[in-house]
Amino acid sequence: MKMKPVNRRTFVQGGLLGTVAAGVSAALPASAAQPDSAPDPKKIPNYNPAMKYRRLGNTDMYLSAISLGGLVVAEQVHHYAIEHGVNLVHMANEYLGGQAMKTLGNVLKTRRKQVYVAVKDTFRDIDAALATLNTDYIDFLMFNRHSGTSAADPGILETFEKYKKAGKVRFAGLTSHAGVKEATGAGIRSGMYTLAMPALSQPNLEAMDEELRQAQEKGVGVMAFKTMRGLKDRDLEVAYLKKLLRNPGVTTALKGIGSFEMFDAYLKGVNEPLTSAEDRALYRYAQANRALNCMMCDECRAACPAGVEVSTVLRCKDYYYQQVGDTQTALATYAAIPAGKTGGEECRICRRCEGVCPNGIRIVEGLTAARALFRQLA
Ligand code: SF4
Numbered sequence: 001m002k003m004k005p006v007n008r009r010t011f012v013q014g015g016l017l018g019t020v021a022a023g024v025s026a027a028l029p030a031s032a033a034q035p036d037s038a039p040d041p042k043k044i045p046n047y048n049p050a051m052k053y054r055r056l057g058n059t060d061m062y063l064s065a066i067s068l069g070g071l072v073v074a075e076q077v078h079h080y081a082i083e084h085g086v087n088l089v090h091m092a093n094e095y096l097g098g099q100a101m102k103t104l105g106n107v108l109k110t111r112r113k114q115v116y117v118a119v120k121d122t123f124r125d126i127d128a129a130l131a132t133l134n135t136d137y138i139d140f141l142m143f144n145r146h147s148g149t150s151a152a153d154p155g156i157l158e159t160f161e162k163y164k165k166a167g168k169v170r171f172a173g174l175t176s177h178a179g180v181k182e183a184t185g186a187g188i189r190s191g192m193y194t195l196a197m198p199a200l201s202q203p204n205l206e207a208m209d210e211e212l213r214q215a216q217e218k219g220v221g222v223m224a225f226k227t228m229r230g231l232k233d234r235d236l237e238v239a240y241l242k243k244l245l246r247n248p249g250v251t252t253a254l255k256g257i258g259s260f261e262m263f264d265a266y267l268k269g270v271n272e273p274l275t276s277a278e279d280r281a282l283y284r285y286a287q288a289n290r291a292l293n294c295m296m297c298d299e300c301r302a303a304c305p306a307g308v309e310v311s312t313v314l315r316c317k318d319y320y321y322q323q324v325g326d327t328q329t330a331l332a333t334y335a336a337i338p339a340g341k342t343g344g345e346e347c348r349i350c351r352r353c354e355g356v357c358p359n360g361i362r363i364v365e366g367l368t369a370a371r372a373l374f375r376q377l378a
């Protein structure tokens, strides 16, 4: 089924999916937020019986269980995934130095009516972003905030309200790349957001149990990202996808899909239950590889006398080594870290951060490797 055409005026008037106040969709009670309640296929944009769909919080919208991440945009694979029922795509201007946005714009030339579009607020000029994406509105404007205070600050919605009045955005969302638990929890409780986008790798899923429960209670949808961090094996990835989707607090799993085979494996996983053998394999893997997996909890930064942005530095290294070919995002993110916050000589005799890291990550080694890498790439 194709998505019903939406023009800017239609949704500004609240005609399509109800009114939206401060980014929160009106309408259904929290108790109605049952991700697996049988939806009416006619009401689901881009419905395909091969895909599973889950209700987005308290809204009457349904999102596909798999959504497409923006760090990997393979044009033909995006078309393929959308043909197989995906109805949500995510993007940020910074990905691949802006190239990912252009590529998604090519896809949206013919697919805009089939998908919801979420964009992280890293652009300076929304009109330029809309033009590149070949659309006149964004469905979810994702605010990127890294602390409870900034995530729940109602002042940040001023931008959203301005764009919403102009018919350029529909809903407010929240993402965070540091202090994830605190920022996501505060954002969910604030009632300001329709969609939260927390990093939910294996250890985070455990650590965020309470926030996922609150998301359900408050009727906030959850788009899990950085889900496969630390997993190196396709079978484990698919097992973890099943585990994620077993959690009723998770609406959709966001993933950069780089090949047809990968999408097929994920789609198969969406339709199968997690077996106890898979769950055990995930547990064993998580125990053995915990120290490879930064949860972006920011315990280290809180303990650091120099306020080193440890999780961001480690993330930049991951962009380079794990997101194949994404040197640009790695370099741009590393360059944006304030001077003196990437760690240095002082780390050799300090190591306080390692004492508080819940995952036992060898942080100083990671920071040193990152410095060497980015010196080389610069
Ligand atoms: S080792 Fe470096 S990053 Fe860690 S707490 Fe000390 S100064 Fe901060």
Ligand code: SF4
Binding pocket: 293, 294, 295, 296, 297, 298, 299, 300, 301, 310, 311, 356, 357, 358, 359, 360, 361, 363
């Ligand atoms: S390095 Fe450890 S303490 Fe720091 S953000 Fe990552 S998981 Fe948390």
